[in-house]
Amino acid sequence: QKEVEQNSGPLSVPEGAIASLNCTYSDRGSQSFFWYRQYSGKSPELIMFIYSNGDKEDGRFTAQLNKASQYVSLLIRDSQPSDSATYLCAVNSGGSYIPTFGRGTSLIVHP
């Protein structure tokens, strides 16, 4: 069974701080990794995807992938109250195009 694990939180950080969200996965054959943001009552919104080991930066967001340790993380710099949402990690194993989702981590950015 392919599993994607996330701490459900909530993770609470002050405005302006760096929020660090982590995700581990069980399938070593996984090849694609995604982070989605989901506001309460809304659908998931794709923030970033990463395929290769290392870091990928997009504005205030950085995705980090370590395949040897089977984890992927999302860093949010200069966190804003509008970043308060649930962040979903999704992992796609090689040979399929069907990501497996974690249950999400709730992030609260307080002023």
Added chain:
Amino acid sequence: ETGVTQSPTHLIKTRGQQVTLRCSSQSGHNTVSWYQQALGQGPQFIFQYYREEENGRGNFPPRFSGLQFPNYSSELNVNALELDDSALYLCASSLETSGRRDTQYFGPGTRLTVL
């Protein structure tokens, strides 16, 4: 806005009834996936259609069925509704990028309540 649309937005049904949910994929996308998301959980994969054929199925009973049309829009049908079917149903369409079809963009979802 992703360009993926779903209808209806909300739906209330009673146990035993049947429901059809609809999804229009983003222009140029040929793959549609359906997910069920219960409160406090991540999306659970139901099935995926690629060029009108079922391309994969999750751990859902046969009373969950689907269809994809030549214009790549899709339907999710659920028969004999149960209380546990109450959830947000998400449709996601995929853009093929560098040979990959796994970058999915979600529609707004349909909130189904079964009483």
